[in-house]
Amino acid sequence: MVISDIVSKSADETRKIGKEFAKIVKKGEVVFLEGNLGAGKTEFVRGFVEYHGIKDIKSPSFTVVFEHQSALGFPIYHIDLYRFEGGYIELLERGIIDLFEKRDGIALVEWADRIEGFYMPQYIVKLLHLSERERRIRIEKNF
Template sequence: MSAKKTIISKSVDETIQAGKELGKQLQPGDVVRLDGDLGAGKTHFVKGVASYFGIQPEKVSSPTYTLIHEYSGTLPVYHFDCYRLEHEQEALEIGAEEYFYGEGVCLIEWPEKIEGLIPEDAIRVDILHQPEERRKIIIHHQNPEA
């Protein structure tokens, strides 16, 4: 069974705060898929999650050209950007599945590029553009208590 929470963000800071709130609920081995268009705020959301684990938000950037950034905090945070991938095999070659089932938290931008590799119990976060520079953030939990 799943549960859903919707947040309306009016600023970058509120998007970061929404990520921080989700961070409070994450545990080792959790995978979060971040769905949204270019410029929706996925990386800002990751900054919030990372800050919950003691990582300075300004150190977080999109790993568009490197595929993954690893951040050391109270829990490791693994930030994937799969935008440039052509095939799931490319993610397998860098050991993506080992990250998914490891001791840290994985956050995946452009998860549709590696859909078949993402664990079924991944948390889904949709970030949608809204009028007046707002964002609608919808967090889909697999666990209804979340």
């Protein structure tokens, strides 16, 4: 079900949308972020983690999993699958499925397009590059 569908007109607005969205995501939930290079996935994550009192995140290109501590007392896993080319077995072997299933924190997954079908997340955020500064941000919730 689509729970939000808006056009962001700046990186700042995308961060604000991410921060608003963070208010409804609970510990144990998994968020997939999909969209091309430069679509704004990391900006959205920046706003999201800001709600949890986390500043200064890196765009995790080589490191696959970055772990942060939320001010609410649980971990936030920022995962980037840009370079991930495996299938379900590799996802299992890398411990990523475990990380989703142990539900001790929130997982935010960039380039989740790579693993669609291997895991059913609570939310899918789709970012579409419309123009230089416009991004359509559609949030879907799975029930």
